Amino acid sequence: MLFKDIAILDENFDCQEHRWVGVLGDRIDYIGAQAPADTEKYGEVYDGEGRLLMPAMYNAHSHAPMTLLRGYAENLPLQAWLEQKCWPFEGKMTGEDNYWATLLAGAEMLRYGTVSFSDMYYHTPERARAVEELGMKANLCTSPIAFEPKPIQEYPVFDEMADAIENIDGMAGGRIKFEGCIHAEYTNNDVTAKSVFDWAKERNVPLHIHVSETKSEVEGCRERHGGKSPVQWLESLGALDVPLVAAHCVWVDDGDIEILAKHNATVAHNPASNMKLSSGFAPVAKMLDAGVNVALGTDGMASNNNHDMFQDMYLMAMLPKGNELDPTLVTPKQAITAATRAGALAQGREDCGLVKEGFKADLAVLDVTGVSWCPVNDMLTNVVYAGHGSDVVLTMCDGAVLYRDGAWPTIDVGRVKFEVAERTVRIQSELSQGE
Numbered sequence: 001m002l003f004k005d006i007a008i009l010d011e012n013f014d015c016q017e018h019r020w021v022g023v024l025g026d027r028i029d030y031i032g033a034q035a036p037a038d039t040e041k042y043g044e045v046y047d048g049e050g051r052l053l054m055p056a057m058y059n060a061h062s063h064a065p066m067t068l069l070r071g072y073a074e075n076l077p078l079q080a081w082l083e084q085k086c087w088p089f090e091g092k093m094t095g096e097d098n099y100w101a102t103l104l105a106g107a108e109m110l111r112y113g114t115v116s117f118s119d120m121y122y123h124t125p126e127r128a129r130a131v132e133e134l135g136m137k138a139n140l141c142t143s144p145i146a147f148e149p150k151p152i153q154e155y156p157v158f159d160e161m162a163d164a165i166e167n168i169d170g171m172a173g174g175r176i177k178f179e180g181c182i183h184a185e186y187t188n189n190d191v192t193a194k195s196v197f198d199w200a201k202e203r204n205v206p207l208h209i210h211v212s213e214t215k216s217e218v219e220g221c222r223e224r225h226g227g228k229s230p231v232q233w234l235e236s237l238g239a240l241d242v243p244l245v246a247a248h249c250v251w252v253d254d255g256d257i258e259i260l261a262k263h264n265a266t267v268a269h270n271p272a273s274n275m276k277l278s279s280g281f282a283p284v285a286k287m288l289d290a291g292v293n294v295a296l297g298t299d300g301m302a303s304n305n306n307h308d309m310f311q312d313m314y315l316m317a318m319l320p321k322g323n324e325l326d327p328t329l330v331t332p333k334q335a336i337t338a339a340t341r342a343g344a345l346a347q348g349r350e351d352c353g354l355v356k357e358g359f360k361a362d363l364a365v366l367d368v369t370g371v372s373w374c375p376v377n378d379m380l381t382n383v384v385y386a387g388h389g390s391d392v393v394l395t396m397c398d399g400a401v402l403y404r405d406g407a408w409p410t411i412d413v414g415r416v417k418f419e420v421a422e423r424t425v426r427i428q429s430e431l432s433q434g435e
């Protein structure tokens with residue numbers, strides 16, 4: 001595809017008007033103020049009038065199959081939300097339920113300009129199948145909850161991990177990767193956690209873990225582990241010796257932030273989820289100042305309840321200003337970096353997340369003719385504060401168009417919605433009958 005005379009957010013997120021962007025295969029082959037010498041080789045010419053081309057988004061923390069639980073568990077504190085609602089519902093979910101729910105989650109992400117997600121859940125083969133069919137990218141992990149102090153190899157979930165590292169990591173031409181994971185400190189123990197971290201280290205794969213999401217989690221951790229915070233506990237067991245995606249980090253102190261920065265960890269910030277579950281406000285400005293790679297996630301659909309990263313990007317830029325009474329905190333550039341480049345880096349995809357020649361063609365095109373886009377004093381500011389996911393008209397992943405003008409070329413979205421709705425009804429009836 002050749003984008004003709006289109007405004008772009010360049011690799012510094014500065015807006016450049018009237019650019020030509022040529023996509024060849026899975027990469028951005030050409031960016032220039034003039035048409036490339038050979039326009040024919042790019043195929044379709046896309047008229048850029050009234051459009052903005054920006055990097056597609058990378059969702060750094062999701063639980064895609066939880067789309068089945070959208071609107072199911074509301075107005076509850078985290079522990080009750082998890083134990084009374086989410087876990088019993090999830091106990092009824094089959095592999096096929098996970099497959100269909102992941103397809104729906106992916107369709108929603110594509111609708112709003114997201115091409116890749118770091119997904120912590122179960123039923124990895126079914127999730128991988130969905131991602132492959134969607135044409136998206138994902139870093140998948142399966143999240144052990146392990147209270148008995150024995151190595152992960154003695155838990156049934158290890159079979160799935162071993163199989164996934166063999167057969168799923170690197171699938172779909174590298175679009176799908178598999179990572180190590182424990183669900184969280186409070187759902188694990190030293191022995192199992194250490195064995196997972198050693199496993200990740202031996203295979204040189206990243207880890208994805210819920211960290212310091214709530215105040216009570218941190219207090220409990222300090223009691224269980226001789227005063228150590230979750231970040232200190234993870235460091236002591238070697239979890240930071242590999243690239244770590246620490247989801248949430250709401251209740252981290254200066255010492256924790258220093259540790260995360262020192263080890264080049266990524267914090268997956270989930271502002272909508274943290275507010276909805278009343279977990280608090282993560283100190284993102286401090287983390288950014290300390291040099292932590294802050295990426296952005298939606299978390300699961302029981303605690304958000306949508307996959308529109310534009311909303312999380314808006315919240316990331318807004319919340320610290322209000323919470324810390326300082327309007328200079330978190331710039332639009334920092335917020336969009338978190339939604340795009342930082343997420344790509346968190347997934348180990350160095351050549352993704354920017355509109356730059358030679359990079360993978362992971363792109364979102366926005367219709368910027370709507371009333372909320374006028375005037376354009378600064379395009380990036382409009383994107384972060386006035387833009388919506390619904391402004392996206394085209395989403396491209398590795399050069400393939402996966403969403404365009406209300407259509408998803410890779411999946412039958414009507415069937416997907418039907419399956420998800422039916423399966424939700426089935427699970428709810430099983431729960432009400434106490435099966």
Ligand SMILES: [Zn+2]
Pocket residue numbers: 061062063210247299300
């Ligand atoms: Zn989560």
